[in-house]
Amino acid sequence: MRDHAPDPTIGELSEGEILRRIAARTGRAVAAEVGPGDDAAVVGTPSGSVVATTDTLVHGPDFRLAWSSGYDLGWKAAAVNLADVAAMGARPTALLVALAMPNDTRVSFVERLADGLREACDALAPGCAVVGGDLTVSPTLTLAVTALGDLEGRRAVLRSGARPGDVVAIAGELGVAARGLAVLFDRFRDGAGAPVPPQARRLAAGEPEALAAQLRPSPPIGLGAVAAIAGATAMMDVSDGLGLDARRMADASGVAIDLDARALGDDPTRVIEGGEDHALLATFAADVLPPGFRPIGLVTERVEHALLVDGVAYGGAGGWDPYRDWDAVSG
Amino acid sequence: MRDHAPDPTIGELSEGEILRRIAARTGRAVAAEVGPGDDAAVVGTPSGSVVATTDTLVHGPDFRLAWSSGYDLGWKAAAVNLADVAAMGARPTALLVALAMPNDTRVSFVERLADGLREACDALAPGCAVVGGDLTVSPTLTLAVTALGDLEGRRAVLRSGARPGDVVAIAGELGVAARGLAVLFDRFRDGAGAPVPPQARRLAAGEPEALAAQLRPSPPIGLGAVAAIAGATAMMDVSDGLGLDARRMADASGVAIDLDARALGDDPTRVIEGGEDHALLATFAADVLPPGFRPIGLVTERVEHALLVDGVAYGGAGGWDPYRDWDAVSG
Incomplete structure (x- = not known):
């Protein structure tokens, strides 16, 4: 030795x-x-x-x-x-x-x-x-x-099973990891743009939790099996933002997803566009929403648009694409 | 679009x-x-x-x-x-x-x-x-x-099951990928050491096959299951060189491996030290060697050394360690 x-x-x-x-x-x-x-x-x-x-x-x-x-x-x-x-x-x-x-x-x-x-x-x-x-x-x-x-004998819950009339539900946080990333990019870089370690004394209320959501996310892993047992018709991990991932689920299922802005909190845009929370997005028949999931919208028939908010087509970018959004700052 | x-x-x-x-x-x-x-x-x-x-x-x-x-x-x-x-x-x-x-x-x-x-x-x-x-x-x-x-119902064949008296056998090539790597490093770099594309007209007999073994190896994948069915007592993939990997098998099994130099061809050192062939090294009871495997030695009681050649402790480096051998040439 x-x-x-x-x-x-x-x-x-x-x-x-x-x-x-x-x-x-x-x-x-x-x-x-x-x-x-x-x-x-x-x-x-x-x-x-x-x-x-x-x-x-x-x-x-x-x-x-x-x-x-x-x-x-x-x-x-x-x-x-x-x-x-x-x-x-x-x-x-x-x-x-x-x-x-x-x-x-x-x-x-x-x-x-x-x-x-x-x-x-x-x-x-x-x-x-x-x-x-x-x-x-x-x-x-x-x-x-x-x-x-x-799967413990269950069928896999795919993105493609959402049906008109289902409730759209979320388990876990939305937009918190994106807030954490914004805090890091906005306040913890030096004059040349290079990242510097975050300091607790420079954080406002809620920001330590936002940094933790970005750096050490705690998605509700156990609720995946809970949703499957409750009969979720479709499910996916919201990694690239609710908007982009809900569109993917709607496209895979041949339906539209209509989100309820009131259910998305004070800053619906950050909730829809912010990625990396790894919440679970799932759809359920209206009467079976299991504990841990909260309703945020409805599955509807597909007419033209895959994603709507309060019945109006959502026009934002709707999520994180690493091939579009990559920032070359290193350190 | x-x-x-x-x-x-x-x-x-x-x-x-x-x-x-x-x-x-x-x-x-x-x-x-x-x-x-x-x-x-x-x-x-x-x-x-x-x-x-x-x-x-x-x-x-x-x-x-x-x-x-x-x-x-x-x-x-x-x-x-x-x-x-x-x-x-x-x-x-x-x-x-x-x-x-x-x-x-x-x-x-x-x-x-x-x-x-x-x-x-x-x-x-x-x-x-x-x-x-x-x-x-x-x-x-x-x-x-x-x-x-x-595993199709079979038990996994581990590195740790070799027993004194077993035959040590190989399926696949040994030392050929290393010869290919040597051809690339020796003859297909420019004056500054940067790699240049190999040209077929600069290759001697056997070298195209050596380059193929290095760049597109074809290990005998199907023989893994054949060995298990035949009752292989231990098996591993020779990725880091026969010497190093045979030592690992001997250590895991608490035995020694004694290789027969005559079974290793014209250049036993290259066969023992050269990595990346991904041949299958396995041990079998003496009477069950399956088709596709050729004997290259015997498992013996461990006295002091893990690896011997013709009964003499093998003193060479015995294989590839990416943390020791890494060459920083890029291109």
Whole structure:
């Protein structure tokens, strides 16, 4: 064994040493029959299918190290993938994590990232944990997470099942993560536009919560299965903004979605346009709205427009498109 | 609809347009109950478990665009992940692909990458195909693939099951991909060390095959299940070189592995040290070696050293460690 500085960089350690430090922190998935350390993991799927999704965080477009800690990143990468599993009506069972990072990344950063992955699973989807992964050197810190889940015998809830007459409902926050991002972009950059760490003393009421929603989102993962059991006709994760995602659901279902502005709070535009909250958008027959979901509109017959607000076609941009909105500021 | 140049960059298209172009080329997985287009895919797992693994290719450390086409990259990313599934004794069923790329990437490059993913699946693991994925903007082209597989009721074959007296066997090539990499590094770089495209007229006998093994490997995926059915006691994918990976198997199993130099061909050192062939290394009781596997040594009691050649402790470096060997040449 070589001696190392108290907090070496990953370039100073072997891959095996880094993996051992991560494995000590990732916990164990209840469904894991074979965990980390072999060529692949084996995860139990007693109901005969597996739900699988992948989502990536890239330094620059998706996060800035001046704003996000390793812990924040691990938490967020877990949360956004757990939300996609939940949006199918499934219970998350396991994560696989592909981590590409510069050689000068501190091991303590990676260890805290592993803590964030584990604690997000423990808080949002108990029983789920990292079962495998991959480490690679890259000039750009990149975190690609795959989440697996179990439908427990239920049918998957797709985007395409919304029917005219259904209630449109939301579980979780809308527009809060976007407010957090606006606070970061507006107030925590230096004169050249580079991000600087947020300071608590410069935050107004509600802003700490908005930053947390942006940096460490807590989507209502358990309510995905609740919605499926209650008979949700369609469901999806609101990652790109309610407007864009509701349009996607309406298009997939061949219907229109008519939102009720009064149900969207004081700033309906921010609620409709702001992304990254990872709330669950679902539709239900009018009499079965389960606890945790609040009504925000109705499904109607499609005439021309996919999205309406108070019966009027919504003309805003309606959401976040990484290929349109990417901001090249790095740091 | 906007009009686009005949081969636009991904920065000129919406995410939805790019996804449609990819989805037209990825084929359909036989086991997919829900394919691309929803929050997550659903893949059938009739035998009650799923094998899952992830592996990443990063521009610079893992490939150079002067040497690899989009098609090559898609093929290789599929092949290396399929090999990890095969090494558990499973049959690959589905891939998820996280693709992070610069905004100036040509759509034709992405389309060819999708072709490579599909054709590698069709050639190496029929029935397997891409069921989901994620697109992100990144300064560094990165391809993180997760592969899923089905054990069809068999037990997973781990690294830890090798027993003294077992035959050590290989299916697939050893040292050929390393020869291909050496040809690229030695002969297809310019005066400043930057990679330049390989030219067929500058290749000697055997070198086109070596380049193909490096750029578009064809590991014997189907033999993973064959080995499991034949009763393989341990198995793994040789990705980091026979020496390093045989040591890992010996350590996991608490045994030693003694290789027979005569079985390793004309250049045993290259065979032992060269990585990236993705051959299957397996151990079997002496009387059950299945077709496709050739014996290369014996499992013995562990005395001191994990790896021996002709009974003598092997002292070489024994394989590829991306955290030690990374070469910073890019292009």
